[in-house]
Amino acid sequence: MIFMKRILLASTVAMAFAGYANAADLTVGFSQIGSESGWRAAETSVSKIEAKKRGIDLKIADAQQKQENQIKAIRGFIAQGVDAIFIAPVVATGWDTVLAEAKEAKIPVILLDRTIETTNDDLYLTAVTSDTVHEGKVAGEWLAKAVAGKDCKVVELQGTVGSSPAINRKKGFEEGIASASNIKITRSQTGDFTRSKGKEVMEGFLKAESGGKNICALYAHNDDMAVGAIQAIKEAGLKPGKDILVVSVDAVPDIFTAMSEGEANATVELTPNMAGPAFDALKAFKDSGKAPPKWIQTESKLYTQADDPKKVYEEKKGLGY
Amino acid sequence: MSRLNTAALTKAMPQLLSLMLILFLNYLAFPGFFEIRLQDGRLFGSLIDVLNRGAPVIILAIGMTAVIASRGVDLSVGAVMAISGALAATMTVSGYPVPIVILAALGAGLLCGLWNGILVAYFDLQPIVATLILMVAGRGIAQLITEGSIVTFNEPGLIFFGTGSFAGIPMPILIAALLLTLAIAVVRRTALGLLIESIGINRSASSYAGLNSKLLLLVIYAFCGVCAALAGIIIAADIRGADANNAGLWLELDAILAVVVGGTSLFGGRFSILMSALGAVIIQAMNTGILLSGFPPEYNLILKALVIIVILLAQSFSSLGGWAFLKGEFRSKGANRQ
Structure with missing residues (x-):
């Protein structure tokens, strides 16, 4: 010993x-x-x-x-x-x-x-x-700019009920669209941060909003739910990214594939x-x-289709996401 | 024969009534609930969603019914789903052809089922403990296969199992219906169902009567594992990816609930696969209804719990002969008055 x-x-x-x-x-x-x-x-x-x-x-x-x-x-x-x-x-x-x-x-x-x-x-x-409230705000501000004053009904896929990113990303998004009275969140449900729940809940949203014709944009608290929802939108015969704008948070590689195919519009990076x-x-x-300040906030970078999503996908692919 | 059917129908009354009630409530919450149309050659509507989303749990419930009828329980089905989905996705990404991928994923489910079966039948571990091992370890195995990330694939052959359709009917519904018919035929057209019930009621008596109860238990758990693997393939194909952390998470509880709502006792014995499938549809009809209703998500679980309590109470009331008792009371009171 x-x-x-x-x-x-x-x-x-x-x-x-x-x-x-x-x-x-x-x-x-x-x-x-x-x-x-x-x-x-x-x-x-x-x-x-x-x-x-x-x-x-x-x-x-x-x-x-x-x-x-x-x-x-x-x-x-x-x-x-x-x-x-x-x-x-x-x-x-x-x-x-x-x-x-x-x-x-x-x-x-x-x-x-x-x-x-x-x-x-x-x-x-x-x-x-990262400031998760700020992430939601960046997403909301992007949408307010993208629809530019037109009326827009948004459906929201929340994270796990009660989790702090879900609460904060919801709050931040609401702050981001607060000045745009043309944007309204009409439906909000939890998709538990997962792809399959995101898809299932989006199917429900599409049915409940007359086949999705009333929905102008989707805000998902993470990319995985957005990826699932994009499939639901396609199966309902609509074009994600065009008929329904898609904005989400996290910036995982798969959302960049969707963006390069024009099926997602924007994501906010949780670096x-x-x-x-x-x-x-x-x-x-x-x-x-x-001593540095007690809190160092990381950048919440916004990526859109204009940011060469294919290249970002290649960069992020090897990181083990 | 017709008398038998009426008897079966009376027995199924609480479940059928609850399903109708839930569908009606869904209709009230969302008037377009029963609308069905064709979208890209595929049936499209809320009712189709209920069956399509319910298919994995229906498939799980088929295997789970056999296990529960043998006085067991299989907690590992959710983890087995994650394993088979993870295997299917990673093999597809590595370029294996679809038939081999499907066989390998089902084979993994079979192995998991055999593992559970051996622990329960040959080592006499209590089923809840024996399958708990794989419930915990299985998710770890799935995470090892995917290396902790979501493996995304684009192979149309595999995706077909999740989002494809045949004659307008989505594949998951078709697969669940096929498996259901097959399982009922095998269980009821042969003595197998009777044998399962007998070991569920008294395993040692069945063994003394000359039944190879160990082998039968092994087969039951293996079948349950294969069912779980099939459900795992479907949900991976549906989202074009394997999410080892979340695939099938807590679905073992939904499967057990479906069996219980279907009226099969957790103490083993008499069972009905068809009623378990109905139980799974009831659960999904409720889930879909909650999504359509527009209630805040904080209410989801409370609503679900309330509905389930009501269904189970109605069922227990009915199996205690409550309706007959009420009817009798009513009649005798009426007679007294005359």
């Missing part, structure tokens, strides 16, 4: 030295949630790419959607003496103890993609997240590149010692 421990210790030390010898001036531990979705897989692979670009040694621990695994991984990183810890927290609460341990070890912690609830904001350096801005903030903090 002692022998085993020695070997482990030796190899850890060796690894640590290897890390430093590798001209990598920084070692960062990243506690990732797990493989819950394609987006999550893309986030992991983009994090690796961004780390490589900067010559940072990134150690990724997969928590398989369990907080206790994340806490174990963080303690492991503290023991290894990494220069910083990134966490994509699986839940919002219960982080205070382990983050206090990291603080005691003087290791800065950066939250990626999600935030936490804590009484002490000093426990983490900053949080890099998988959360680590890039985090690395930059970390580097600035290490160099100048000045």
